[in-house]
Each structure stands twice: as C-alpha cells, then as structure tokens.
Amino acid sequence: MTQPVTIIMIEDDEGHARLIERNIRRSGVNNEIVSFQNGTDAMQHLFGADGSGLVQKGNALLILLDLNLPDMTGIDILRQIKENKYLKASPVVVLTTTDDSQEIKRCYELGCNVYITKPVNYENFANAIRQLGLFFSVIQVPPAAP
Amino acid sequence: MTAEAQRRRAFWQILLIAAGLLILAVISAGSVYLVNKAREDSKWVVHTIEVENQINSLLLEIRRAESSARGFLLTQAEGFKIDHEKAVEAIVPALDKLTRQSGDNPAQRENVEKLSAAIETRLGQFAQEMEFIRQGQPDKAAALIREVVSTDATAAITRIATGMIQEEERLFRLRSENADRSQTFAASMTGIGSGLVVLLALISTWLVRRSARARDEAEARLRDANVNLESVVDERTADLREANDEIQRFAYIVSHDLRSPLVNIMGFTSELEELGGDIFHRIGSLAHVSAEGAPLAPAGPGEIVLDGADKQLSEDFSEALGFIKTSIAKMDRLISAILNLTREGRRxxxxxxxxxxxxxxxxxxxxxxxxxxxxxxxxxxxxxxxxxxxxxxxxxxxxxxxxxxxxxxxxxxxxxxxxxxxxxxxxxxxxxxxxxxxxxxxxxxxxxxxxxxxxxxxxxxxxxxxxxxxxxxxxxxxxxxxxxxxxxxxxxxxxxxxxxxxxxxxxx
Structure with a gap:
C-alpha cells in the first residue's frame, strides 16, 4: 500500500509559507500541502480532538515545523510528535531563523530529521524534502506534460 | 560625634594627666620639705631635752659638791674630800657644755652667764671652805657655810637653773607643737594629694571608658555601614547584571525578529528576479513575433535578445534587484554579527x-x-x-x-x-x-x-x-x-x- 505523502506545514509567517510552498512545487514535488498558521490548529489536526494521534494512523506525513510560533514553541510540538506512537515515524523538518548551536542540538536530540536555517537555500531545501519523502513513501511527481 | 567634641575630649584628657603629674610633683616636693622640717623640729625637741638634762646634771654636780663638802667638814674623812674634788672637777666641763648648748638662745645665754657667775662664786666659796677645813679651822668653814646658805649664791643658782628649766620646758612644748604640726601637715598633705590623684585617676578612667564606648559605637556603625555598602554594591551589581542580561536578550530577540521579514524580502526578491526574467522573456518573444510576424516556438530563456528600450529596461530592473540583494545580504551579515555577539555575551x-x-x-x-x-x-x-x-x-x-x-x-x-x-x-x-x-x-x-x-x-x-x-x-x-x-x-x-x-x- 503506497500512499502519497501529505506535507504538513506549520509556519506562522505567510510569506515564508508561500516561499516554501513555491519552492517545493518548483522543485517538482506535487504532494498535498496542508498549512497551519499556529500551533493550536496544527496540534488539533495532527492529534485529533482526543489528542491521541489516532486520526493520523496509517497516514504518511512529512512535517515542516517553524520553531517560532505565536502560541507555542515548535520544540514542544516536536517533542509531542516524537512521543506519539502514530506520529513518531513521520519525518520532521525544522525551519527557523535561529542558527544557535544549542537549539540545533536540542532539536536533533528530540528527533528532528533536518534542521534548516532561514534565509533558506531553497535548492538544498527541496532536495532534502524530496529525499525524506522518498525514504518514507511515494513522492508525487507532476504527470508528464502532455 | 563631631571632630570638635573629640578634640575637646582629647584636650581634657591631656589636661587631666598634666594636672595629675603636677599634683604628684607638688606632693613629692611638699613631702620632702615637710619631712625635713619635721626632722628639724624633732632635733630641736631633742636639743631642748638635752639642755634640760644638762642643767639638771649640772645642778646635781653642784649638790654633790656641796653635800660632800659638808660631809668632809663633819667627818674629815678623805672619801668625802675626793668625792668633792671629783664633783668640782665635773662642774666646769658641764657648765662649758651647757654654755655651748644654749648658744642658740640669747635669753638662755644670759641665764647661763648669770649661772656661771653664781657657780663661780659658789666654787670660790667651796675652795675657801675646803681651805679652812684643811687648815683645821672647821668653825670658820661652818661659819662660811652658814653665811653661804644665808647669801643668795645657792639660791641664785637654784633660781636661775629653775628658770632655765622652765624656759626649756616652754621651748619643749613649743617645739613639740611645731613638730606635731609639721607631721600633721605632712600627713594631711599626703592624704589630700593622694585623694586628688585617685580622683583624677577616676575621672581619667571614666573619660577613657567613655571614649572606648564611643569608639565601640563608631566601630559598630562603621561595620553596619560596611555591611550596608556591601549589600548596596551587591544590589547594584545584580541590577547591572539584570540590565545587561536584558540588553542581551533584547539584542537577541530584535535581531532574531528582524531576520524573519528579511527572509521574506530575500525570498520574494528572488521570486521577483525570476518573474522579471519571465516578463522580459515574454516581452522579447512578443517583440520578435511582431517584428517577424511569425510566432516563435517556446524556447529556453537567454535565447531571446532584447534590443533598444527593452534592453535598457531589463538592465535597470536587474540593477535595482542587484542593489536590493546586496543590501539584504549585508543586512543579514549585520544581524548575524549581532546575534553572534549576543551569543558570545551569554557564553x-x-x-x-x-x-x-x-x-x-x-x-x-x-x-x-x-x-x-x-x-x-x-x-x-x-x-x-x-x-x-x-x-x-x-x-x-x-x-x-x-x-x-x-x-x-x-x-x-x-x-x-x-x-x-x-x-x-x-x-x-x-x-x-x-x-x-x-x-x-x-x-x-x-x-x-x-x-x-x-x-x-x-x-x-x-x-x-x-x-x-x-x-x-x-x-x-x-x-x-x-x-x-x-x-x-x-x-x-x-x-x-x-x-x-x-x-x-x-x-x-
């Protein structure tokens, strides 16, 4: 059962979100992107109303996570994702403006797969996403041009 | 306590010590003087007694001479004669001694002269008596004795000697009183001086204790002030540290948050650049279409060559974007530098x-x-x-x-x-x-x-x-x-x- 990966983007800055989305599309990744502008909505979506994460059972997810959110820190979201049995296998890409080595270390310790500092080198970024997606499941590529 | 008060107290203490020293010196000098005076007075008292003694012993010798002369007259025994001669021999040195001893007193000297005269007369009578007896004329001697008794030679001697003794007794009383007074005076002076010194010592001790107490209080205040100062310094240091941390945090947050819009600016500038490329590509292809009248197959960018005004526009566009991108890059470096500095400050x-x-x-x-x-x-x-x-x-x-x-x-x-x-x-x-x-x-x-x-x-x-x-x-x-x-x-x-x-x- 191969299932297309859904990209969950948790990013409060609309501009950043748009740029990320564009670059993902430009690099030829055509998967569905679900974006959230704050942590609460994202948590609701990921863990469901009961907070167990059962709603996402069997879904292939790739999570793009900004650490600086208006209502909670990305670190908390990352920890909860990696502690949830249904979600912990989903790759998480942390996107942030901080290049603080302590914070990077902490994210990797919590189980993040890639840590990307903004301003983003979008070529490398798209590459990382593609590889993560391939590693996990199927990446939808656009149908060949007619 | 003011400096003025401290100076005044120091002055008083010095004054007290000086007064104490002065009193001690006066007491010492006075004691030496008074002790000397008392010794002198005592000497005079002793002298008076000696003079009195001498007068008595002189009188005794005269009586002895008299009684032995009478004994000899009655018995003609050689023993009385020897006794008489011995007494007469003793009278003259005793008289000389008395003369020497009473040399200091004019009244007594006069008395002594009178006494000497009386004694000489009496000695002459003794010699006569003895002569009569030796010549074997006891009657004459007895008559002479009777005459002597009736004359006032002996009575004069007794009277003068008694007068002298009385005078000496008067002197003795006087001098004793003097000596007593001197001693009493010395004793009271020593007593009062000692009392004064003790009093000064007490005042001094009180002053010293008061100043010690003042010093202890000042020390305590100083200690308190020090403790206060330390806590003030600690407080200020804590404030400064807090302010510093605040600045660090502020710089960190500001530079962090400045980066966020910068990411957008940078990203969308890149988008604009690409859009610009696309737009000029289209302009170029449209220009070519209108010029050549035939549509060109879509070709890769760069193949279209712009000319004239379009080329100028494209170059201006690229130049503007170039400046924006350079500035963004510079701003990014500055923000990174501030971030690094604050990070260093927190390390x-x-x-x-x-x-x-x-x-x-x-x-x-x-x-x-x-x-x-x-x-x-x-x-x-x-x-x-x-x-x-x-x-x-x-x-x-x-x-x-x-x-x-x-x-x-x-x-x-x-x-x-x-x-x-x-x-x-x-x-x-x-x-x-x-x-x-x-x-x-x-x-x-x-x-x-x-x-x-x-x-x-x-x-x-x-x-x-x-x-x-x-x-x-x-x-x-x-x-x-x-x-x-x-x-x-x-x-x-x-x-x-x-x-x-x-x-x-x-x-x-």
Missing amino acids: EFQPVKIDTREMIEAVVSTLAHQAAEAQAEIRLEPLPDIVSDRLALEQIFSNLIDNAIKYLKSGVPGEIRIRGRTKLGYAIFEISDNGRGIDPKDHQRIFDLFRRAGTQDKPGQGIGLAHVRALVRRLGGTMSVSSELNAGSTFTITLPIAWNESNRNAER
Whole structure:
C-alpha cells in the first residue's frame, strides 16, 4: 500500500509559507500541502480532538515545523510528535531563523530529521524534502506534460 | 560625634594627666620639705631635752659638791674630800657644755652667764671652805657655810637653773607643737594629694571608658555601614547584571525578529528576479513575433535578445534587484554579527591554564596564508602564561593579528610583533605592526560596532574590535590603542593573570 505523502506545514509567517510552498512545487514535488498558521490548529489536526494521534494512523506525513510560533514553541510540538506512537515515524523538518548551536542540538536530540536555517537555500531545501519523502513513501511527481 | 567634641575630649584628657603629674610633683616636693622640717623640729625637741638634762646634771654636780663638802667638814674623812674634788672637777666641763648648748638662745645665754657667775662664786666659796677645813679651822668653814646658805649664791643658782628649766620646758612644748604640726601637715598633705590623684585617676578612667564606648559605637556603625555598602554594591551589581542580561536578550530577540521579514524580502526578491526574467522573456518573444510576424516556438530563456528600450529596461530592473540583494545580504551579515555577539555575551567562560605562546602560535598558523600573501612576518617575543578562557583569548588574538595583517601598507613588507610582560597581577600584551596606522581621531570609533576607519579597501563589517573589546572587558581586562597615520599601530591588552569566577562576578 503506497500512499502519497501529505506535507504538513506549520509556519506562522505567510510569506515564508508561500516561499516554501513555491519552492517545493518548483522543485517538482506535487504532494498535498496542508498549512497551519499556529500551533493550536496544527496540534488539533495532527492529534485529533482526543489528542491521541489516532486520526493520523496509517497516514504518511512529512512535517515542516517553524520553531517560532505565536502560541507555542515548535520544540514542544516536536517533542509531542516524537512521543506519539502514530506520529513518531513521520519525518520532521525544522525551519527557523535561529542558527544557535544549542537549539540545533536540542532539536536533533528530540528527533528532528533536518534542521534548516532561514534565509533558506531553497535548492538544498527541496532536495532534502524530496529525499525524506522518498525514504518514507511515494513522492508525487507532476504527470508528464502532455 | 563631631571632630570638635573629640578634640575637646582629647584636650581634657591631656589636661587631666598634666594636672595629675603636677599634683604628684607638688606632693613629692611638699613631702620632702615637710619631712625635713619635721626632722628639724624633732632635733630641736631633742636639743631642748638635752639642755634640760644638762642643767639638771649640772645642778646635781653642784649638790654633790656641796653635800660632800659638808660631809668632809663633819667627818674629815678623805672619801668625802675626793668625792668633792671629783664633783668640782665635773662642774666646769658641764657648765662649758651647757654654755655651748644654749648658744642658740640669747635669753638662755644670759641665764647661763648669770649661772656661771653664781657657780663661780659658789666654787670660790667651796675652795675657801675646803681651805679652812684643811687648815683645821672647821668653825670658820661652818661659819662660811652658814653665811653661804644665808647669801643668795645657792639660791641664785637654784633660781636661775629653775628658770632655765622652765624656759626649756616652754621651748619643749613649743617645739613639740611645731613638730606635731609639721607631721600633721605632712600627713594631711599626703592624704589630700593622694585623694586628688585617685580622683583624677577616676575621672581619667571614666573619660577613657567613655571614649572606648564611643569608639565601640563608631566601630559598630562603621561595620553596619560596611555591611550596608556591601549589600548596596551587591544590589547594584545584580541590577547591572539584570540590565545587561536584558540588553542581551533584547539584542537577541530584535535581531532574531528582524531576520524573519528579511527572509521574506530575500525570498520574494528572488521570486521577483525570476518573474522579471519571465516578463522580459515574454516581452522579447512578443517583440520578435511582431517584428517577424511569425510566432516563435517556446524556447529556453537567454535565447531571446532584447534590443533598444527593452534592453535598457531589463538592465535597470536587474540593477535595482542587484542593489536590493546586496543590501539584504549585508543586512543579514549585520544581524548575524549581532546575534553572534549576543551569543558570545551569554557564553560562560571556562578559566584554564593557557600556554600563551603555544596558543598564539596556533592562531598565527591559521593566518599563515594571509600573512604570506601580505609578505608579513609575525614575531613572537616571550609571553607570560595566564589562566583565562581559551576560546575568548583565541578570538582576541586572532582578530588583532588578522587586522594587523589586513591593514599593512601596500608594498612594504609587514612586521608584526607580539610582546608580553606582567605587572601587579596583570599580563600586558602588545600587538604592534608597521602598517598604515589609525588617525588619533578615530581611536575611539574603531571600537564601536559597525564602525571602521581609514581607507575602506578591505572587506569587513566593523565588528572585530568591538567584539575583542567586549571579550577583554568580560575577562576583567582593558584594551587601548596607540597609533599615528602611516606609523603603525600598537594594541595593548591588559588581562588578569588568573581569571576566575569572582573576577567575572565583579565584572558582570
């Protein structure tokens, strides 16, 4: 059962979100992107109303996570994702403006797969996403041009 | 307590001690004088008694002479005669002695003269009596004795002697009284003086105790003030530290949040650039279509050649975007620099023992490439080892040596010297070069963030020296520069030889 990966983007800055989305599309990744502008909505979506994460059972997810959110820190979201049995296998890409080595270390310790500092080198970024997606499941590529 | 009061009390104490000394001296002198006087008086008393004694013994001798003369007259026994002669012999020296002894008293001297005359008369009568007896005329002798008794020679002697004794007794009373008075006076003087000294001692003790109490109180107040001062200093230090942390946090958050919009600006500038490319591509293809009348198959970008006004527009567009991108890149670097500075400011220092020479050699070797390019020679003189944060020191020396290499005079082989010495617990390092130097009016400016001086022909953000100075300050040191344009520069760093936690606490 191969299932297309859904990209969950948790990013409060609309501009950043748009740029990320564009670059993902430009690099030829055509998967569905679900974006959230704050942590609460994202948590609701990921863990469901009961907070167990059962709603996402069997879904292939790739999570793009900004650490600086208006209502909670990305670190908390990352920890909860990696502690949830249904979600912990989903790759998480942390996107942030901080290049603080302590914070990077902490994210990797919590189980993040890639840590990307903004301003983003979008070529490398798209590459990382593609590889993560391939590693996990199927990446939808656009149908060949007619 | 005021200084005035203290001076007054000191004055009083000195006065008291002086008064005590004076009284002691007076008592001593008075005692010596009075003791002498009492001795003198006693001598006079003794003298009086002696005179009285002498008179009595003289009278005794006269009686003895008289009674033995009578005995001889009655019995003609040789024993009485010898006795009489002995008594008569004793009378004259006794009289002489009395004359000598009473020489001091004119009244008594007169009495003595009278007595002498009476005694002489009586002695003459004795001699006559004895002569009569020897010649065997006892009747004549008896008659003479009767005559003598009836005359007043003996009575005169008795009277005068009694008078003298009375006079001496009067003198004895007088002199005894004198002696008593002297002694009483000496005793009372000693008593009163001692009392005064004791009183002064008591007052002195009281004053000393009062001043001791005042001193204790002052000490307590001083101690309190010290404790207060310490707590005030602690408070201020805590405030400063808090303010510093606040600034650090502020700088961190500001630079962090500035980055967010910058990401958008940068990203969408790139988007714009691409859009621009697409737009001009379309313009170009449309121009070609209209010119040649035939649609061109979609081709890759770059194949379209714009001409005339379109080319100008495209170039202007690219130029504008180019400036925007350069500025963004610069802004990004500045923000990164501030972030790095605040991060450095938050880093905890780890004091370790550092072999300074070995550390600077390592720094120099990482700069060897630049040094070779600039034809610079770096010379290390003996350097003192210190205890400090290794990374901070590496950054300090790396920045300064890098600057020295960067700002050499072109065409002149560089010579960079690193010297060190110690002074009063501080290590002083000097990094000097023969480079282009710094105008004295810029000496302050070069330590400011993002500020540079001199010809701007080398890449840089104006961060290095600001960073170095912040590090040196955090390590409890100071730094300064001395330089003239075209005459090289010398940067002097003074660091504590042994940096530790307390240094930092004092510093931060």
